[in-house]
Amino acid sequence: MHLHIQPTVEATLHALADYFVACAAEAIVARGRFAVALSGGSSPKKLYELLASPAYRDQVDWTKAYFFFGDERNVPRTDPQSNYLMAKKALLAPLNITDDHVFSFDTALPPAEAAKAYTQVINHFFSPKPARLDLILLGLGDNSHTASLFPHTEVLQATVAEAQAVFVPEVGMFRLTFTAPLINQARAVAFLVFGADKAAAVRRVRQGPRNTEEFPAQLITPSANERHWFLDEPAAADLAR
Numbered sequence: 508m509h510l511h512i513q514p515t516v517e518a519t520l521h522a523l524a525d526y527f528v529a530c531a532a533e534a535i536v537a538r539g540r541f542a543v544a545l546s547g548g549s550s551p552k553k554l555y556e557l558l559a560s561p562a563y564r565d566q567v568d569w570t571k572a573y574f575f576f577g578d579e580r581n582v583p584r585t586d587p588q589s590n591y592l593m594a595k596k597a598l599l600a601p602l603n604i605t606d607d608h609v610f611s612f613d614t615a616l617p618p619a620e621a622a623k624a625y626t627q628v629i630n631h632f633f634s635p636k637p638a639r640l641d642l643i644l645l646g647l648g649d650n651s652h653t654a655s656l657f658p659h660t661e662v663l664q665a666t667v668a669e670a671q672a673v674f675v676p677e678v679g680m681f682r683l684t685f686t687a688p689l690i691n692q693a694r695a696v697a698f699l700v701f702g703a704d705k706a707a708a709v710r711r712v713r714q715g716p717r718n719t720e721e722f723p724a725q726l727i728t729p730s731a732n733e734r735h736w737f738l739d740e741p742a743a744a745d746l747a748r
């Protein structure tokens with residue numbers, strides 16, 4: 508477990524962008540391609556914009572990068588809530604990533620079918636090996652959810668590495684998400700969390716008693732692999748150090 512605490516949001520974004528670049532380079536040298544799962548929500552947009560900026564865009568061989576999504580809102584791809592749309596605007600379009608390098612949930616399908624189809628897409632990409640993303644980017648909600656693993660939802664019981672659909676009463680909609688076993692078999696995961704409103708969740712997930720129903724991000728324990736947390740000082744403020 509690696510903890511990276513930076514004084515500002517900007518420094519936090521740069522630290523994760525540097526890690527992203529290193530991960531991509533290592534994967535491309537080792538396996539000839541870089542498979543990354545993007546996160547959604549409010550936090551990662553600035554990271555994507557930074558990666559697409561002149562400071563970073565030439566540091567990755569994007570022709571060898573393949574993009575997946577760790578979770579998605581069950582909305583059309585044109586909806587402002589769509590994780591795909593946000594990533595498309597902030598990262599994929601500015602870098603001219605071609606559609607054959609982008610694998611997103613088909614939200615035109617009913618949720619359970621969309622999850623099943625996405626599981627097949629992922630497994631086919633990695634076949635015949637198990638689906639092992641090189642890097643999964645994650646956020647953390649103030650309720651301790653990550654990806655769309657929300658407190659007290661059925662998907663928390665998942666034992667299979669796949670994508671699932673889950674109705675989340677808290678947000679009143681279906682979400683599509685990687686299960687914890689799928690996230691945990693990634694080669695690396697990186698949480699990006701900033702802001703004082705996340706400090707309590709960061710402390711509970713990292714240092715609280717184990718209670719994965721209340722604090723689902725505790726399910727993310729890729730013990731054999733790299734687990735990184737990129738935090739700004741306000742998000743890290745409640746941690747015992």
Ligand SMILES: O=C1O[C@H](COP(=O)(O)O)[C@@H](O)[C@H](O)[C@H]1O
Binds near residue numbers: 652
């Ligand atoms: O991993 C993730 O976390 C967020 C929570 O992040 P926030 O920045 O919106 O608070 C989640 O909702 C998102 O979809 C996911 O990919």
